[in-house]
Amino acid sequence: MNTRKLITQALLLIPVFLLLVLQSCKHNDLEIEKENENFRLATDFIKNNYDMTLFYAAVEKVGLTDKLKENGPFTLLVPNDAAFRELGINRPSDFSKINQDSLKSLVERHILTRRLLFSDMPHNGVDVRYATLAGTEVYASMAGYAPGGEAFAVNDLYFNGSPVTRKDVPLANGTLHMLNKVMKYTPVMTIQAWLAARPKYSIFVAGLKKFGFWDQLATAGPFTVFAPENEGLKAEGITEASIAEMDVQKYRGTRLFGSYILPKTHFFLSDFEVFKVNNSQEFLARKIDNDTWFSFVSITKNFFTKVITGGVNLRTAPSYPNEVYGSAGADVPALSDHLFDNGVLHEVKGVLLRPEQALKN
Amino acid sequence: MPQLRLQNILFCAAVLLLFASGCSKVDYAKIDDPAYLRVFNNLNYVVGLENKDEEVPFLTMLIDPEMDQSGMPVKAGIKGDFLDQREPYAPPYPSHVGSSISYKNPEYPGKENVLVGPVLNGFDLSSWAQIPSGKHRIVFMFRPVNNVPFFNLESRLKQKVLIDTTIMLDSKEVYTLHILQKNFLTKKNGIYLRKENFHKLSLSDSLVYVNFYNMSAKGFQESSNELKEANRKSGSLRYGIKDNMNIFQSLFTSEKTMLSPVYSSTYKFMGQLTRNSEVLEVSKYYSFPLFADPKSNGIYTNIWQRFDLMSIGMNPANNPYEPFLMNTDGNWAPINCMLDGKSALQGNDNGAQLPNMIINIHSGIHNPRSFATVNTIEIVNGNVYLTTIQRKYAPPIY
Numbered sequence: 001m002n003t004r005k006l007i008t009q010a011l012l013l014i015p016v017f018l019l020l021v022l023q024s025c026k027h028n029d030l031e032i033e034k035e036n037e038n039f040r041l042a043t044d045f046i047k048n049n050y051d052m053t054l055f056y057a058a059v060e061k062v063g064l065t066d067k068l069k070e071n072g073p074f075t076l077l078v079p080n081d082a083a084f085r086e087l088g089i090n091r092p093s094d095f096s097k098i099n100q101d102s103l104k105s106l107v108e109r110h111i112l113t114r115r116l117l118f119s120d121m122p123h124n125g126v127d128v129r130y131a132t133l134a135g136t137e138v139y140a141s142m143a144g145y146a147p148g149g150e151a152f153a154v155n156d157l158y159f160n161g162s163p164v165t166r167k168d169v170p171l172a173n174g175t176l177h178m179l180n181k182v183m184k185y186t187p188v189m190t191i192q193a194w195l196a197a198r199p200k201y202s203i204f205v206a207g208l209k210k211f212g213f214w215d216q217l218a219t220a221g222p223f224t225v226f227a228p229e230n231e232g233l234k235a236e237g238i239t240e241a242s243i244a245e246m247d248v249q250k251y252r253g254t255r256l257f258g259s260y261i262l263p264k265t266h267f268f269l270s271d272f273e274v275f276k277v278n279n280s281q282e283f284l285a286r287k288i289d290n291d292t293w294f295s296f297v298s299i300t301k302n303f304f305t306k307v308i309t310g311g312v313n314l315r316t317a318p319s320y321p322n323e324v325y326g327s328a329g330a331d332v333p334a335l336s337d338h339l340f341d342n343g344v345l346h347e348v349k350g351v352l353l354r355p356e357q358a359l360k361n
Numbered sequence: 362m363p364q365l366r367l368q369n370i371l372f373c374a375a376v377l378l379l380f381a382s383g384c385s386k387v388d389y390a391k392i393d394d395p396a397y398l399r400v401f402n403n404l405n406y407v408v409g410l411e412n413k414d415e416e417v418p419f420l421t422m423l424i425d426p427e428m429d430q431s432g433m434p435v436k437a438g439i440k441g442d443f444l445d446q447r448e449p450y451a452p453p454y455p456s457h458v459g460s461s462i463s464y465k466n467p468e469y470p471g472k473e474n475v476l477v478g479p480v481l482n483g484f485d486l487s488s489w490a491q492i493p494s495g496k497h498r499i500v501f502m503f504r505p506v507n508n509v510p511f512f513n514l515e516s517r518l519k520q521k522v523l524i525d526t527t528i529m530l531d532s533k534e535v536y537t538l539h540i541l542q543k544n545f546l547t548k549k550n551g552i553y554l555r556k557e558n559f560h561k562l563s564l565s566d567s568l569v570y571v572n573f574y575n576m577s578a579k580g581f582q583e584s585s586n587e588l589k590e591a592n593r594k595s596g597s598l599r600y601g602i603k604d605n606m607n608i609f610q611s612l613f614t615s616e617k618t619m620l621s622p623v624y625s626s627t628y629k630f631m632g633q634l635t636r637n638s639e640v641l642e643v644s645k646y647y648s649f650p651l652f653a654d655p656k657s658n659g660i661y662t663n664i665w666q667r668f669d670l671m672s673i674g675m676n677p678a679n680n681p682y683e684p685f686l687m688n689t690d691g692n693w694a695p696i697n698c699m700l701d702g703k704s705a706l707q708g709n710d711n712g713a714q715l716p717n718m719i720i721n722i723h724s725g726i727h728n729p730r731s732f733a734t735v736n737t738i739e740i741v742n743g744n745v746y747l748t749t750i751q752r753k754y755a756p757p758i759y
Contacts, residue, residue, distance in 0.1 A: 122505035126413060147407075265413065275410050284410040285587070318587060 161268030211253030
């Protein structure tokens with residue numbers, strides 16, 4: 001009995017010994033990295049960030065560095081360097097080639113005059129407008145989650161169709177969202193004027209004029225236009241000369257050229273992603289005005305880079321059984337989502353329909 | 362001895378408590394001459410690709426608002442904020458108050474902490490808010506989907522008026538107010554104020570009553586089905602029903618199947634349902650016995666209800682459509698009032714789902730005991746809603 005008691009007592013001592021042994025270990029001072037409480041001002045932050053060198057160069061060029069040191073608050077929508085490179089701007093000196101007023105307006109359009117955190121956005125909000133330093137507005141859209149799918153929230157953010165790759169970076173005088181695409185907006189210009197000034201769309205313009213779709217592009221709209229460039233049209237045998245020879249009565253112009261225009265809509269490519277998440281709408285099949293066919297728009301989002309590319313084709317009916325014609329892709333992010341006062345334009349490669357397919361029987 | 366000391370301590374504590382609590386006068390909120398109002402937001406569309414520029418149907422109701430010079434509301438007598446699209450079931454008691462953690466309110470008063478109606482002629486009106494009777498200006502505003510109270514929003518977000526109108530509420534009357542889409546093609550919205558009469562009728566408590574409304578927008582059923590994708594879906598009702606339909610009622614006792622019908626009540630013709638989103642009149646109440654099932658014991662019954670809406674000239678006994686068919690060209694739409702309204706019939710059934718109309722609850726010594734209710738089934742575009750009103754029943758005895 002006595003031995004048993006002894007053993008029990010000894011067992012009780014084990015934790016005490018262990019404690020003593022552990023105590024004797026060497027204790028280095030544990031250093032916990034302190035969170036940075038002194039957030040930097042907007043100017044300093046973008047100056048010190050290696051992926052924002054081109055945006056900083058632009059800010060410096062147009063003389064906004066001091067402005068962005070003020071109290072603000074500001075929200076900076078900063079396109080990364082890759083986004084500028086896609087536009088052909090590779091080094092800071094390239095900004096000298098741009099009209100300085102346009103450049104200033106471009107930079108100012110990427111700065112909101114408020115602190116806009118992701119949590120400030122209305123849930124699943126689409127086309128929520130916020131004022132910019134340039135006096136214009138940006139459209140912000142959120143791909144939140146499908147009804148009832150709170151647990152699987154996507155919570156992606158888009159400004160004028162440009163995906164946000166990193167949101168809510170705190171600044172001393174505001175916040176910053178990183179974009180992978182430059183927001184393109186041409187103030188006080190219609191889609192018609194923009195197309196007319198670009199020779200690479202001369203065949204498309206000629207077609208629109210021939211079949212009577214041209215004049216509407218100067219009106220308030222809005223329109224979503226998928227503009228095919230000359231190269232692709234020529235490859236399918238459509239040239240200015242061939243359009244001039246066409247007899248308007250013999251062709252279905254609505255299919256041949258009207259199908260590139262979605263009237264009364266203004267779709268950024270990102271909108272299709274937003275509604276895919278919010279409503280599980282995978283695509284848009286929109287009936288062409290005065291025709292029985294449909295323009296069919298769908299997009300893909302790269303899971304890793306968040307880059308959105310898309311395209312349009314023609315369908316005889318929205319779903320199977322139907323026939324699918326042509327394909328025009330907006331594959332270069334830098335060339336899509338041009339915002340105008342009367343709509344959105346996407347530059348596409350490819351043709352929806354060859355003239356012989358649009359012949360009336 | 363220690364007992365005495367304990368008593369002393371307790372006594373002192375009690376005296377202290379009396380002093381500490383003191384006296385105060387409580388002012389109870391009271392509305393003289395109230396009318397009773399319940400508001401539903403029936404705008405059941407979803408903003409999608411086809412209607413991207415339409416406003417999200419998330420509303421604020423302002424009664425007797427004060428506007429500033431620019432027409433922006435700055436104050437209101439009564440505010441019903443965060444008014445979301447209504448839920449398929451409007452229960453007879455304000456269940457949202459205790460059981461929801463969302464800021465969204467599926468009806469007014471719903472979660473609002475306001476004075477509610479009394480038990481009127483036996484009917485529990487606790488889902489109706491008291492509103493001073495008389496003439497009121499009522500404004501519904503679109504608001505963004507977030508939890509910022511309406512008057513704290515930025516001014517640019519307080520300007521989108523959905524409806525601005527006046528309503529007349531009579532003293533001690535019961536009203537339901539619906540925000541509706543009136544025209545599917547023009548997307549015109551409006552309101553529909555119905556003066557209910559269930560509390561004035563001599564309704565038996567051994568019969569279950571139900572009336573029907575089709576408050577769908579003009580042109581909904583006739584429009585192409587591709588245009589209806591943005592609307593909430595509910596069985597074969599999703600594409601709408603024709604303007605004139607016959608209602609047939611059936612009762613079943615088997616759970617989630619139609620294997621054991623109550624034979625006396627199968628495909629029983631009830632009456633006609635006409636689309637109406639303008640004329641403000643109460644539809645006729647149809648009834649069926651609470652204990653229609655001869656096998657029930659008179660205390661509890663497990664019957665559930667099925668209503669077949671069929672276009673004029675058709676009969677469910679000779680139904681040309683397969684029971685799994687969602688697209689019936691608006692000719693046939695069954696509605697199942699079964700269980701909690703979330704579980705469908707076994708197999709592919711095209712019925713819309715609603716909860717059972719009969720309330721089964723512990724009352725007196727019986728658990729459960731079945732109670733008859735007064736119900737309203739409302740069809741709005743592609744969806745269907747059930748409002749149940751109950752009588753007061755005896756509390757449970759454990």
